[in-house]
Each structure stands twice: as C-alpha cells, then as structure tokens.
Amino acid sequence: MRAFLTLTAVLLAVPASAADLSDRLATADASADAWWDLRDELVLDANTSDEALAEFANHPDWRVRTTAASVLGWRTTPEVYDAVLRAVPRTNRAGQLRFFDPALRTPGAFPAIVERLLHGDEGPAMQSALLVALVGVVPEWAEVTVGLLPEIDDPSVRTEVVGWLKRADPVHAAAGLRLGLADADPAVRAEAAITIGFRVDGAALAPELAASLRDEDATTRAMAARALGWLGVAEPLPAIVGLVDDADPLVRLHALRALRNLDVAQARALPQLSRLLVDADPKVARVAKSLVP
Amino acid sequence: MHRFSAPASAAFAVALAGCPATFDFDGGEAYLNAETGEPTWAEYPGLSVTPNIDDDNEDGTVDWQERSIEGDDDVATFLIPADTLKAVKSGNELELRIIGRTDSVRVWHLGVILLGEDGGEAWPVPVPARKADAEDLSFAVEAEGQLDWAQLTLVELDGDEVVNEADLFVTASPLMLNHHLQQSEHTWVLDVSDGGAGFNNRHMIETFTEVLGDEFTAIPGGPYGFDVWVQDEIQIGFLNSGESRTDLIIDSIRDRGLDNFPEVGIVGSELSNNGQPLTRINPGVVAETWGTGFPNSLDSFGNLEVSPPTTVDGLEYPFGRAYYGGDSSLHPTEELTDFLASQKIQKPFMPDTTWLCVGHIDEVTSTVPAAGTERGWKFVMAHVPTAYEILDAMDEGIQLPRYAPGQNGPNGGGHSIGSVGEWVNDNALRQHNLEIQEDILDPMEALFREELNLSDDDIVYMPSTFERVPGCGDAALIPGMVNLIVTNRGDRHDVFLADPYTRQDYDLDDPDASQGDDPFIAWIEDNFPEELDFHFVDNWSTYHMALGEVHCGTNMMRTPASNWWQTAGHLLLEEN
Numbered sequence: 001m002r003a004f005l006t007l008t009a010v011l012l013a014v015p016a017s018a019a020d021l022s023d024r025l026a027t028a029d030a031s032a033d034a035w036w037d038l039r040d041e042l043v044l045d046a047n048t049s050d051e052a053l054a055e056f057a058n059h060p061d062w063r064v065r066t067t068a069a070s071v072l073g074w075r076t077t078p079e080v081y082d083a084v085l086r087a088v089p090r091t092n093r094a095g096q097l098r099f100f101d102p103a104l105r106t107p108g109a110f111p112a113i114v115e116r117l118l119h120g121d122e123g124p125a126m127q128s129a130l131l132v133a134l135v136g137v138v139p140e141w142a143e144v145t146v147g148l149l150p151e152i153d154d155p156s157v158r159t160e161v162v163g164w165l166k167r168a169d170p171v172h173a174a175a176g177l178r179l180g181l182a183d184a185d186p187a188v189r190a191e192a193a194i195t196i197g198f199r200v201d202g203a204a205l206a207p208e209l210a211a212s213l214r215d216e217d218a219t220t221r222a223m224a225a226r227a228l229g230w231l232g233v234a235e236p237l238p239a240i241v242g243l244v245d246d247a248d249p250l251v252r253l254h255a256l257r258a259l260r261n262l263d264v265a266q267a268r269a270l271p272q273l274s275r276l277l278v279d280a281d282p283k284v285a286r287v288a289k290s291l292v293p
Numbered sequence: 294m295h296r297f298s299a300p301a302s303a304a305f306a307v308a309l310a311g312c313p314a315t316f317d318f319d320g321g322e323a324y325l326n327a328e329t330g331e332p333t334w335a336e337y338p339g340l341s342v343t344p345n346i347d348d349d350n351e352d353g354t355v356d357w358q359e360r361s362i363e364g365d366d367d368v369a370t371f372l373i374p375a376d377t378l379k380a381v382k383s384g385n386e387l388e389l390r391i392i393g394r395t396d397s398v399r400v401w402h403l404g405v406i407l408l409g410e411d412g413g414e415a416w417p418v419p420v421p422a423r424k425a426d427a428e429d430l431s432f433a434v435e436a437e438g439q440l441d442w443a444q445l446t447l448v449e450l451d452g453d454e455v456v457n458e459a460d461l462f463v464t465a466s467p468l469m470l471n472h473h474l475q476q477s478e479h480t481w482v483l484d485v486s487d488g489g490a491g492f493n494n495r496h497m498i499e500t501f502t503e504v505l506g507d508e509f510t511a512i513p514g515g516p517y518g519f520d521v522w523v524q525d526e527i528q529i530g531f532l533n534s535g536e537s538r539t540d541l542i543i544d545s546i547r548d549r550g551l552d553n554f555p556e557v558g559i560v561g562s563e564l565s566n567n568g569q570p571l572t573r574i575n576p577g578v579v580a581e582t583w584g585t586g587f588p589n590s591l592d593s594f595g596n597l598e599v600s601p602p603t604t605v606d607g608l609e610y611p612f613g614r615a616y617y618g619g620d621s622s623l624h625p626t627e628e629l630t631d632f633l634a635s636q637k638i639q640k641p642f643m644p645d646t647t648w649l650c651v652g653h654i655d656e657v658t659s660t661v662p663a664a665g666t667e668r669g670w671k672f673v674m675a676h677v678p679t680a681y682e683i684l685d686a687m688d689e690g691i692q693l694p695r696y697a698p699g700q701n702g703p704n705g706g707g708h709s710i711g712s713v714g715e716w717v718n719d720n721a722l723r724q725h726n727l728e729i730q731e732d733i734l735d736p737m738e739a740l741f742r743e744e745l746n747l748s749d750d751d752i753v754y755m756p757s758t759f760e761r762v763p764g765c766g767d768a769a770l771i772p773g774m775v776n777l778i779v780t781n782r783g784d785r786h787d788v789f790l791a792d793p794y795t796r797q798d799y800d801l802d803d804p805d806a807s808q809g810d811d812p813f814i815a816w817i818e819d820n821f822p823e824e825l826d827f828h829f830v831d832n833w834s835t836y837h838m839a840l841g842e843v844h845c846g847t848n849m850m851r852t853p854a855s856n857w858w859q860t861a862g863h864l865l866l867e868e869n
Contacts, residue, residue: 090492091549092839093522094590094651094765098703100491100834105699105706135705136698156764163763167698167709191764198721198761226728230721257728283732290731 021052025064025071035119042071050075062143069111077108084112085120089129097129110138117148124154131157135164142168146176155185162191166198174204181208186217193220197227210236218248225251229258237262244272249281256287267291338865339462341534341858342369342436346541346581351573357437360411362401367537368433371461373447378420378427386450387418393443398463400445401433409443418447436465439532439636440865466857467636467865468541469612470530473660474601474670475851477508477780481558482847483521483551484511485835491703494521496804496831497789497843504787504828505780512558520550521835523848524655525593527555527580531853538853542580543597546588546626555580559850584626591618591625595653595776595845596646599639601660601670602854605746611860614745615639618646618654638857638864642744644737648729650766655844657734658741659775661753662786663822671822672747674738675775676754677730681723683756683795683812689714695794695833702838708760708770722770726758729767753821756813768840771795772832774817776842778849785826791842792829804831 024042042048048071056068074081080103087104089097103109116122117130131148134141145161146168152158162180165173180192193212196202202209212224213236225240240262243255256276259267268291270276276288345357345367352359362368373389381387391400391408400408400416407416421427434443442464449457486495501509512523520526528543542555557563560580562572584592600613615633617625624630624643633641646652657675691713701707710716717723741747760770769776772791780787792804793814799807808814808829818827836846855861 090519090839092703093525093593093595093653093841093845094762094768096765096840098839100703100838101489102491105703132703132705136709137706159764161763163761164705166763167705187764194761195763198725200719200721202721230724253732261724282736286731286736 018052018055021048021068022056022059022064025056025067026061039067039071039074039115043074062140062147065140066111066114066144070115073108073111080106080108081112081115084109085116089126097125099129099133104133105137107138110134110141113137114144124157127152127154128157128160131161132164136167139169142172142176146172146179149176149179155183155188158183158185158188159191162188163195166195170201170204173199173201177205178208181205181212186215186220189215189217190219190223193223193227197223197230202227203231203233206231206233206235209233210239213239213243218246218251221246222248222250222254225258226254229254229261232262234262237266241266241270244270244276249279249284252276252279252284253281253287256284256291260287260291264291268293338464338858338862340369340371340434340464342434342463342465343367343532343534343537343539344438344441344465345435346438346532347539347577347579348573349576351576353573355579357435360406361404362433362435363404365435367539368401368435369463369534370431370433371445372432373418373430375427375429377447378418378430379424381420381449382451382456384451385420385456387420388415388448388450389418390415390446390448391443392446393463394441395443397437397441398443398465399435400443401435402430407432408445410437434463436463439465440467441465464858464865466532466534467638468530468532468633469636469638469853469857470528470543470597470599470615470633471849471851472599472601472613472854473779473781474613474662475781475854477782477849477851479850480505480509480778480780480847481512481523481849482509483514483517483519483523485514485519485521486511488514488519488835490834492519492835494832494835494846497835497846500828500830501789501847504789508780508782512554517554517558518550521839521846522549522593522595522841523551523554524595524845525549525653526551527559527848528594528597529848529850531851533853533856534858538577540575540578540850542578543594543629544580544582545592545594546582546584546586546629547593548588583629583632585628586626588626589623590652591623591646592629593653595651595655595841596625598654598658600672600745601662601668603668603745605744608864609860610639610864611855612639612857615641616654616658616741616744617641617643618649618652619643620645620647623647623652638861640864642740644740645733648733648766650762650768651840652766653845655776656769656773656842657737657757657775659755659777659844661777661779661788661822661825662781664784664824665822666750668751671753672741672745672751673753673755673775673777674741675734675757675773677726677734677758679754679816680756680758680771680813681717681726683816684713684717687713687717687795687812689717692797693795694797695799702834704762704838707838722758722760725761729759756816762840769837769842771813772837773842774813774829776844778844778847779825780849784824786824787826787828788821789828789830789843789847791832791837794833801831805829 053068053072056065059065089099092098113130113133149161165176177192177196180188183189196205209224209228212220215221225243240255240258243251246252279285346355349356349365356365395409398409399406406412445461447459448455482501484498486498498511525547526545530541532539532541544555560575560578562574597617599615602611602613646654649656659673660670663671696708696710698709699706755775758770759767762768771793774790777788777790795813796811832843836842
C-alpha cells in the first residue's frame with residue numbers, strides 16, 4: 001500500500017490553535033517513520049490538549065479524524081493501541097489471515113487498526129486482515145475503506161474491500177462500487193458487480209452495471225447481468241439478450257437467467273432458445289430447459 | 294502344462310497369519326500380460342500380505358529396511374507340504390521361482406532371504422533322499438509397498454524339462470481409506486478451550502470428552518500453533534491381511550501448524566532429526582506423504598472423503614469409493630490422486646468444489662449410518678431449498694443474535710443478519726443460494742447418484758445456505774451441519790455437528806439447553822435415521838467463523854471393515 005498521508009510535520013512550540021492542530025494532523029509526512037515521529041510528538045505535546053483532539057471527532061476529513069483519535073487514544077488507552085499493533089491474526093481454513101480477538105472489534109480499537117493499516121508497512125495478507133477487522137465496527141468504516149481503495153496496490157485486497165461494501169452505507173457503498181467497476185483489475189470489477197447485486201439499493205448503480213455488460217472481462221459481464229436480474233432492472237434488457245450469444249458460457253448462463261428473472265415471456269420466445277437447450281455448457285442448457293413450458 | 298501329480302490342494306499350503314488355510318491351485322494360473330508385464334490377476338489376489346512399512350520392534354527403522362522378520366507381524370506364510378516333497382520322482386529336482394516385483398517382495402526360509410529383493414530368482418528346494426524324512430517346509434513372504442506382487446512357481450524338473458508346476462500369487466494390501474460406517478477407535482480434536490471469547494472450542498471439547506471418554510484425545514493447541522483443522526492435515530486408512538493391520542496416515546502437503554502431529558502425536562512422541570518419529574507410541578501406525586511443492590486448499594483432507602460400501606453398475610465396492618473436490622485447473626496434488634487411483638479398490642472421482650472459498654468436499658457432502666436401509670447408510674447432501682422451507686416457516690420476528698452484526702466473528706463481525714425476516718426477505722441472498730442449488734448442488738447430487746448408485750431413498754438432505762466470502766467464494770452461512778463426523782461403537786452411532794444457532798434465545802455457556810427450541814435441529818432429528826444420536830456442538834467462533842465446521846476440526850482412527858482379499862480382489866482387475 002502506498003503511503004496515504006502527504007503531510008509535512010511542522011511542530012509549533014506555542015499553544016495549538018484548532019487551525020494549527022488541524023494543519024498538523026493533516027500534514028503528516030508521507031513516510032511511515034515520519035508519521036510515527038509526528039504521532040509521538042503529538043502524543044507528548046503539552047500544547048495539544050485532549051479536548052482539542054476530541055474536537056476533531058467530526059472533522060470532515062477521515063484522515064484527520066482518525067489521526068486525532070489515534071493521538072488521543074495513545075494518551076488515554078495506550079494498552080488498546082499497543083494490543084492492536086502487536087495483534088497476530090490467525091489463519092482461517094481458506095488460508096486468509098483474520099483477527100479473532102473481539103477486542104479488535106471495538107470502536108476504541110478502530111483508529112489503532114487504521115493507524116496500523118496506514119503506517120504499519122504490512123503486506124497484502126495482513127492488510128486484508130486489518131481491513132476486514134474494520135468492517136462494521138464504527139459507522140465511518142466504509143468511508144475509511146473507500147478512501148483507501150484507490151491507494152491499495154494489491155488487486156486481491158481491493159477485491160476484498162469492494163466485496164465488503166455489501167454492508168456499507170449507501171453513499172460510500174456507491175462511491176466505492178463505482179471505483180470498483182472502473183478498476184484496472186478485472187477481478188475487482190467483477191467483485192463490484194457481484195456486490196451491487198447483493199445490495200437492496202443496488203439499482204441505483206444500474207447505469208454503471210449496464211455499462212459493465214460490455215466489459216472486456218467475461219466474469220464482469222456475467223456478474224453485471226446477474227446483478228441486474230436480481231435487482232429487477234429491465235432497462236438494459238436488449239443488451240442482456242445480446243449476451244445470450246456470448247462466447248463465454250458464464251455470460252450466457254447469467255444473461256439467460258437474468259432474462260428469466262426480468263421477462264420470462266421474452267426469455268421463452270428467444271430465437272436462440274433451441275440452441276441454448278443443447279448448449280455445450282450443462283448449466284446453460286439446464287436454465288434453458290427451465291424456460292420450456 | 295503339467296500340474297503336480299500330488300493332489301492340487303496339497304501342492305502349496307498357505308497359512309494366512311495364524312489362520313491356516315489351504316490354497317487350491319486347480320483354480321487356474323497367473324498370467325502376465327505380454328505387453329505390460331503386469332499380472333492379469335487370474336489367481337488374484339492369492340496370498341495377501343501387509344506391506345512391512347511399520348516399525349514393530351520400535352527401533353526407528355522401517356521394518357522392510359531391516360532385512361529381518363524376527364518379531365514381525367506383517368509377513369504371510371506358506372508351506373510346501375511334506376506330501377509334495379514325497380511326490381517328487383526320484384532323480385528329479387524341485388525349484389521355487391519368483392517373478393513380478395522382485396525388488397519389492399522377499400521370500401524367507403529359516404531366517405534367510407531366498408528369493409526376491411536381496412535374494413535370487415530361483416531356489417533349489419531340498420528333497421530328502423528318504424521320503425519318510427520329508428517334512429513341511431515353511432516360508433514367509435514380505436512386501437515393501439501397497440499392491441506389490443509376485444508370482445511364486447514351484448517346478449519339478451527332470452533335467453531341464455519341467456514336468457510339474459504350481460503357482461502361488463502373492464499380493465500386498467492396497468491402502469483403504471476409512472469411511473463413516475467403520476467402528477471408531479479414537480478421535481482427536483485440537484484443544485483451544487482457553488482461547489478466550491473469539492477463539493474457543495470449549496463446548497466442542499467438553500462434548501467429545503463426555504460422549505467418547507477415553508476414546509477421545511484433546512490435542513494441546515500450543516505445540517501445533519493452534520491449528521485446529523485436524524481433518525485437513527491427515528487422512529487415515531489401513532493396510533491389512535489376515536490378522537495383520539497397519540494404520541496408514543496420509544500426511545498432507547498442507548503443512549500448517551499440525552504438520553508434525555502425525556509423527557509426534559499419533560505414531561510417536563518426539564521427532565528425530567530426519568523428521569521421523571523417534572519414540573514410537575503406536576508401532577503399527579505409519580505416516581506417509583504423497584506430493585511435494587506449494588499446496589493449495591484442495592490438498593487438505595477435508596477434501597478427501599470415502600463413501601461406505603456400494604455397488605455401481607453391478608460392481609461391488611466393499612470399501613466404498615473415494616472422492617475429492619476440484620476441477621481440471623485446481624485440484625489436489627496429482628501425486629496423491631494418481632496414487633489413490635492406483636489403489637483401485639476405492640476408485641476415486643472428483644466433483645467440482647472450486648466454487649467454495651475453501652473448496653473442500655466435506656463442506657457439502659457426508660454419509661451417516663442407516664441400519665434400517667438396504668445399503669446401511671445414507672448420503673448426506675447440502676440442500677438450499679430445505680433450509681429456506683424451514684426459514685420461511687419461522688416467524689419473521691424471531692431475532693437471530695448469533696447472526697447479527699457486531700461481535701460474532703472476525704469476518705466483518707459475523708453474518709450481519711438480524712432476524713428471520715431479514716434473512717428470508719433478502720432477495721439477493723435467496724437468489725444466490727437457489728443458483729448454487731441449480732448450478733452446482735443439483736448437478737453434484739446427480740454425479741453422486743451415478744458414481745455411488747444412489748436412489749432417492751439413499752439421500753438425506755441437510756438444510757444449508759451459503760454466503761459469499763468477498764474475493765474468495767462461498768462458505769456456509771448456517772454453520773455447515775453437513776460437515777459432520779460419525780463415531781460407531783457397537784450399535785451406538787454418535788453424530789457430531791455444528792449447532793446452527795437458528796433460534797433467538799440461547800446461553801453460550803450452555804447452548805445444549807436451548808437446542809430443543811431450534812427448528813433446524815428439530816428438522817434434522819426428524820428426518821435423519823432414528824438410530825443416530827446427534828450432538829450439536831458450539832463451533833461458531835473457532836471453526837464456523839474461520840470457514841470450517843466440526844468435521845474439519847476432527848479426525849479418527851477406525852477398525853478395518855472387511856477383508857479385501859476376500860471381498861475386493863475383483864476391483865484390481867478394473868481399468869482406471
């Protein structure tokens with residue numbers, strides 16, 4: 001993960017005004033070492049009161065908010081922060097790293113996890129564990145993860161982040177899923193299409209999904225068709241009909257099933273149905289058979 | 294071709310490890326395929342022997358490598374009877390010859406290797422000058438590996454001319470993997486009962502201890518890195534002949550925390566420098582690994598299962614059939630699957646499990662005893678519509694605290710479903726599950742029907758739902774109860790499986806007390822064979838939230854079910 005904060009630390013020796021403190025919180029250096037130095041200085045800075053830091057709880061920039069919370073946290077509950085920094089995840093049955101300690105799933109631990117995520121110089125597997133540990137802990141978890149999304153280098157981690165947006169608030173989910181659909185990596189785009197389908201408000205992203213029906217990646221096309229079918233969005237029906245001729249069987253499968261969901265009469269009247277009944281892919285053929293009265 | 298003039302039944306007499314028997318050589322001859330040099334098994338399997346790969350004398354060396362059979366129980370014996378010696382015409386000579394895998398079979402007589410590995414290809418049998426002095430000659434046969442074989446031929450020679458001959462086929466046991474109908478002997482679960490709220494299997498450990506007593510061992514977690522997936526690290530099977538038995542543990546190339554468990558937890562108690570058990574605690578148990586290189590999830594042995602006995606297209610499989618998940622691009626290591634296929638006796642097949650995040654076949658299938666049925670067991674198959682039938686019949690107002698967002702696990706805090714209403718009205722979740730049923734589980738069931746010859750009555754559905762793990766694949770949403778394990782002790786059949794927590798009220802310190810209120814538990818108890826005693830254990834935090842369930846976390850030694858040399862020789866004639 002690239003460094004996230006493009007800040008320069010300018011420590012002032014005079015009592016901190018809110019504006020000064022805001023600048024300092026928002027201007028940490030890009031390098032991890034500089035950030036830790038700044039944080040330590042702020043933690044020890046007698047000119048920066050706990051109350052002043054607490055006032056940043058509603059700051060519009062999540063980076064400023066979490067940095068302020070982190071500094072305050074190191075002052076008030078250092079054991080929590082220390083525990084988060086030292087926490088060792090376990091490997092689940094799929095080989096993924098996950099934190100099982102419930103102590104990490106408390107609001108007080110949230111800034112500490114973000115701090116480790118941003119500045120801990122962790123590899124992709126640990127980044128994944130930390131990001132999943134954030135999900136649902138505090139309301140702003142989605143804002144933070146969506147904010148991080150463009151700066152995550154590893155596509156498998158981006159894929160996971162996009163997938164967890166299934167549980168995000170509508171505003172940040174939409175923002176993150178748009179980023180996902182536009183991602184350079186096809187696995188991320190496909191995951192975004194899948195995730196939109198799982199959301200009750202997914203229809204709000206119908207135009208983006210419709211555009212994804214033309215994605216160069218077959219899995220993304222298939223998942224976009226599936227999502228539109230689940231969501232009952234019928235506007236892109238002609239494009240979905242076109243996909244029943246797709247060269248990729250996964251696309252044919254989900255296009256045909258979406259059509260079945262959206263307009264079963266049209267699906268039954270498809271000229272291609274007789275061919276799909278004997279499709280080389282048994283799943284496609286099975287869905288086609290379900291359309292024969 | 295001439296036969297011995299003596300009665301055929303007296304030509305060779307064989308004793309099967311303490312169970313004397315006479316081998317009748319009139320039944321035919323063993324022929325070798327001219328092209329492959331392999332036997333056609335006309336006399337198959339003949340004299341059976343257990344591969345001598347254990348360490349009966351507990352000296353740290355595999356018995357085959359010792360070139361001594363003193364004290365060994367893994368040799369088969371046969372006799373050349375005195376009557377055969379008496380029947381040799383005066384002036385003729387008698388010779389015992391060996392062909393086959395002669396570098397993997399030995400014939401011993403009076404403590405000396407006569408034939409095969411480290412011996413010769415023929416041995417002149419001493420014929421006493423006075424017939425009255427003739428006595429039975431006793432021989433022992435030893436084999437190195439599974440399905441090693443040799444053909445022994447006793448010939449009477451008049452000069453260079455063979456005037457009489459008789460053949461004895463020797464075959465080493467194949468490996469047979471255990472299945473859910475065999476009697477259970479010992480069960481293991483890794484103990485993390487001190488792991489705190491987020492990683493704790495106290496209820497599971499307590500339940501196994503209470504039900505199985507001394508036949509259960511809680512493996513200490515620390516030495517094995519708290520790797521709870523005992524099923525995944527090892528697969529246990531057996532080799533046998535007569536009274537001889539060796540339990541063979543296939544040690545997966547998975548090699549996580551439990552890597553050394555078979556060597557230091559079952560076979561021995563400590564490890565030598567060469568990675569082999571130093572101090573043996575179970576001399577009759579061995580561990581072997583097939584495969585090398587970087588493992589994938591499908592190399593774990595939750596992804597290697599065996600059905601109980603079945604007959605398919607008229608072909609009896611008295612030891613069942615093996616199956617493992619995968620597809621053409623993602624599958625267990627071929628070194629292992631090729632080996633399993635080479636054993637022929639449990640002819641394996643491969644359903645597609647690559648849609649699952651973990652990808653193991655034990656996530657969607659199992660088997661349970663069913664004494665009242667013709668085949669004696671039922672195939673258990675994960676089934677989505679059954680789960681939704683139960684859910685749809687529940688009051689939508691029922692809260693499901695174990696599934697609710699918050700502190701219910703490491704994966705985003707759990708499942709994030711607050712109530713039955715939330716669950717059943719989640720259209721996308723329902724569609725997703727019904728697609729899994731239509732696209733994957735129905736075809737998989739059809740495959741099992743074909744490969745195991747299952748009828749409707751042979752299948753019992755396990756209510757199951759699935760949830761997508763972001764970026765990975767699907768995993769059980771309701772704790773995977775199909776991922777169960779069966780212990781059989783006499784007529785008692787205990788089934789251990791996950792508590793589904795599909796109820797509003799429960800006490801995590803005593804989940805058993807509220808299980809009577811759970812409609813999923815009630816459905817299972819009503820629809821599964823009545824002789825099964827179910828134990829729904831709390832596996833939520835340690836297993837379910839880590840994408841596994843009860844079967845994944847257990848393993849078991851079982852008693853061999855049948856004598857392969859009597860019931861399964863026909864399978865070795867089958868082409869792969």
